[in-house]
Amino acid sequence: xxxxxxxxxxxxxxxxxxxxxxxxxxxxxxxxxxxxxxxxxxxxxxxxxxxxxxxxxxxxxxxxxxxxxxxxxxxxxxxxxxxxxxxxxxxxxxxxxxxxxxxxxxxxxxxxxxxxxxxxxxxxxxxxxxxxxxxxxxxxxxxxxxxxxxxxxxxxxxxxxxxxxxxxxxxxxxxxxxxxxxxxxxxxxxxxxxxxxxxxxxxxxxxxxxxxxxxxxxx
Numbered sequence: 001x002x003x004x005x006x007x008x009x010x011x012x013x014x015x016x017x018x019x020x021x022x023x024x025x026x027x028x029x030x031x032x033x034x035x036x037x038x039x040x041x042x043x044x045x046x047x048x049x050x051x052x053x054x055x056x057x058x059x060x061x062x063x064x065x066x067x068x069x070x071x072x073x074x075x076x077x078x079x080x081x082x083x084x085x086x087x088x089x090x091x092x093x094x095x096x097x098x099x100x101x102x103x104x105x106x107x108x109x110x111x112x113x114x115x116x117x118x119x120x121x122x123x124x125x126x127x128x129x130x131x132x133x134x135x136x137x138x139x140x141x142x143x144x145x146x147x148x149x150x151x152x153x154x155x156x157x158x159x160x161x162x163x164x165x166x167x168x169x170x171x172x173x174x175x176x177x178x179x180x181x182x183x184x185x186x187x188x189x190x191x192x193x194x195x196x197x198x199x200x201x202x203x204x205x206x207x208x209x210x211x212x213x214x215x216x217x218x219x
Contacts, residue, residue: 003100003174005116005161008061011104011170019106021047022079022194033139036090036184037082037192044077051077054198058102062172066205072099073202079106081192082184087143090181091134092117092154098175098199105165107194109186113165117157117178154180165193175199 012018025046027038043051055075059067076098095101103114133149136142157178163171173179184193 003062003172005173005177006171007163008170008172009166009168011057011168015106015168018050018196019194021050022106022196025079027079027081030138033135033137035080036086036138036181037080039078039080039197042076042078044075051075054196055200058100058172058198058200059203061170062100069206071202071204071206072200073204075198075200077196077198079194080197081194083192084185084190085141085143086184088146088150089154089183090114091150092157092178092180094178095175095199098201099203100172100198100200101175101177101179102170102172102198102200104170104196105167105194106196107165107189107191108167109165109189109193111164111182111186112184112193113163113182114171114179115159115163115182116161116173117180118160119178120156120158 022040025040027040029038040046043054054077055072056067059070059072063070105113130149130153133146134153137146137149162182163169186193
C-alpha cells in the first residue's frame with residue numbers, strides 16, 4: 001500500500017461556492033446499481049477548471065515539496081448526493097484499480113462519514129452473489145430487503161479508522177483500503193448527503209527514479 005489515510009479540514013477556501021455550484025448540477029443514478037444515490041457527469045466534462053483545481057490541490061497536499069513533478073493518468077471526479085431513503089449502512093468495499101480515493105463532505109451531516117476497515121481473517125473475496133444483491137438493492141431501492149445480505153458482507157470486518165463527515169472535510173485513502181459509509185441518514189437533517197468524490201489512477205513522478213510504481217509497492 002502506498003497512500004496513507006489522512007484527513008484535512010477546511011479543504012476548500014470557497015466551499016460555499018462549490019456547494020452552490022453542486023446544487024445547480026444535474027444528477028443521475030447508476031444504471032447498474034454500482035453505487036448509491038446519484039452522481040453528476042465527470043467534473044472534467046462539466047467544470048474542467050474545478051477538475052484541474054481539485055487535482056492540483058490533491059497533489060499539493062500529498063507532495064507539498066514536489067507536487068510540480070507529480071502527475072496522474074486519470075482522475076474521475078463527481079459530485080454525489082444520497083437521500084435519506086438509504087436507511088442502511090454502506091457496503092464495505094475497495095476502489096481498486098484506483099490508486100487513491102478522495103472524499104470531500106459538503107453537507108451539514110456530521111455522523112454520515114466513512115470508516116476504514118480491516119478483514120478479520122484471510123483475505124476477503126466478495127462473492128458475485130453478494131455484489132449482485134448490492135447492485136439490485138441500489139438499482140431498485142429495496143432497502144428493507146438489504147439488511148441480512150449487507151450484514152453478511154460486512155460482518156467479517158473490524159473498524160480501523162473512523163472519519164466523521166464534518167462540512168468541508170476531505171479524507172484521502174489508498175484505493176486498496178476496505179471502506180464504507182457509516183450511514184447515509186442523520187436524524188433531523190433533511191438535505192441530501194452531498195460529497196465530492198474522486199478516484200485517481202496512475203499517480204507517478206515526471207522524473208524517472210523518484211517515484212516507484214504503485215502496483216509494485218503493493219506486492
